[in-house]
Amino acid sequence: MAYEIGVGPAQLTINVGDSVLITEVDGQIHQPSERGLFFRDTRLISAWTVTVDGRGWQVLNSAATDHFAAQVVMVNPTLPKDAGEVPAGTVSLALSRSLDHGGMRESLKLRNHNRSRVRLCLAVQVSCDFADVFDVKAHRIVVRGETCTHWSPEEGCLATVHTNDSFRRGLWVGAADGAARPVLRDGALCFPVELGPQQSWSTDLDYRWIDGDDTLDAPSVAFAGRERSRPAAALRDWRDGAPRLRTPHNGLQQLYDRSFDDLAALRLPFEGTDCKAFVPAAGIPWFAALFERDSLITAIQTVPVYPDFARGALEMLARYQADATDDARDMQPGKIPHELRRGEMAALGLNPFRPYYGTADATPLYLILLHRAWQFTGDRSLIERHLVTAERCLAWIDDYGDLDGDGFQEYQRRAPDGAENQGWKDADNAVLDESGDDVPAPKALCELQGYVYDAWRRMAQIYDALDRPDRALALREKAQVLHRRFNAAFWDEDAQYYALCLDPEKRRVMSVSSNPGHLLWSGIVPPERAEAVARRLMAEDMFSGWGVRTLSADHPAYNPHDYQLGAVWPHDNGVIAVGLAQYGFHAEAARIAAGLIAAADRFMLHRLPEVFAGTSRSDAPFPVQYLGANVPQAWAAGSVFSLLHALMGAWVDARSCTILADPHLPDWILELTLLDFTVGQQTVDLRLFRDGAETRIEILRGPGVRLVRRPFATAVEYL
Structure with a gap:
């Protein structure tokens, strides 16, 4: 008999834009943990419990019914009473939540299944630590500023506000309009309830975020009416307005549908708009924010199905393009930012993310996205609107991306607390030499050269369309020079593979990694070398059966459970699959597609996580999760569109x-x-x-x- 395997963390997650709620499977939040309710990089709720007569409930079942709603069904423990105990399992509690951009509606419904009347005290305990998301992730909660709580017995509401200089964030919790009002006992919201046989009782609590001087709105409808909520309407519009896939292959169909809905959940509304223009957030829970490389790659992946992500990313990133030099944020004029945060630490300058510019690839990727969006939509106004931004990107590539004037792109952090590695593999230990030691900066990653080569050629085509042939010719000539010099410097004839990077002495670092797969995507690989690259990527030490590993299993630092030293990243594999198909290696691209689809089939909800372990498929019948992976995550969800692009061969x-x-x-x-x-x-x-x-x-x-x-x-x- 075959058993369905569901791989993934045991928790409930719902999110809308930059509001995220992560709980235990019983809907509660216990500390210490990374769970909580987060809004704009601040944990508003750090602990939440519900009790009956001071005792915990027993969970029966729970589920996130939509990306914005969840329900938990529980029953009571044995409850001692003067008139005799209330037997366990004879009172049920349905806990339901519906989330929106500015708040949450929580419904509590009790039902008495006894043949006698019962008197109960239902209590909800809410704690707020207002921890910055970076502190939560580091398991290091630092108390900053001041936190004050006010109880209003007239309104039956509790308001807790945290302030630190100009930073102000808080939480308002109270009875919804027309609902039973709680009383405050020992810091908990308590509801005395008396129920006759088979009788029900319910109430609704509203949770409203406080941001600066504004108290935002909770959802206007409860869980039962969630189909009338704003997130439900936005999801319907999303589904109705984009391409649909129909295929008898069940795994591909489920992955497409799940990924499509995950991207809907990750839409961040523009500042100053009516929440109808969006840019993709990076992932849940740690990156419900504008994370520029992720937003750009997701937009590139999804141009054929949702070009508005491209419009959103181009617009938002242009707003934050650097116009000055600030070493504390790795910032230079023309550079596209890396990460924008809205938590307390960023607001007070305790970290550089306001925004931070420590990325070497976002700037050329911006140019690639601009061309791709124009290519698929035919919208000339896109290139006219963003031409100044694009020309500043081109200037940054020449003036700052090439640190030593040798014609290659290098990076080296200047910010004391900035990123050591500034390609997509940005973990501190992601760029290692053949012995497993860190490569010192400056580092010239191979894929950065490919991205710039691709960007120059694409911008040349844009200048052709703008009737600027001299500019187009100059960029094509630069691309040709880079092509020739790159293939002389990075190709290793003995290994028949490209170097991961050049070190400060311009020596090749020949650690076998997935990075050269991006070279196929960018087109910088000569056709006569493509077969060797494809063969190396698909060798047993690189291809796990689920996907291409980030680092060869033969490398001394290989660890299938490490973030970027052997794990499998779906977006990385999607890029590689497109690159393989572009060079005619269709069977290899299909193997990658088959591995990722099979992995998604075994993960919970048929959803590809940000990253999973690089363990061999021959050793286990299911993929192994990476603890701490973002789920859902934008470019992981977008990888299915890359796979379709590779299989369809369509542009x-x-x-x-x-x-x-x-x-x-x-x-x-x-x-x-x-x-x-x-x-x-x-x-x-x-x-x-x-x-x-x-x-x-x-x-x-x-x-x-x-x-x-x-x-x-x-x-x-x-x-």
């Missing part, structure tokens, strides 16, 4: 209303249909199906859209 030239396709479905996917796929202003239904050993593609709907069969490899040469 779009919206200006000519053309789909160029080179589809290669593996024999385990017989058919897929993409409905409401956009090409510029047109909407198209695409069907792919296997015909013997061949893959056919046809337009089911889409008048005026041309379909051209062209090898995907020409996408590398197209620019």
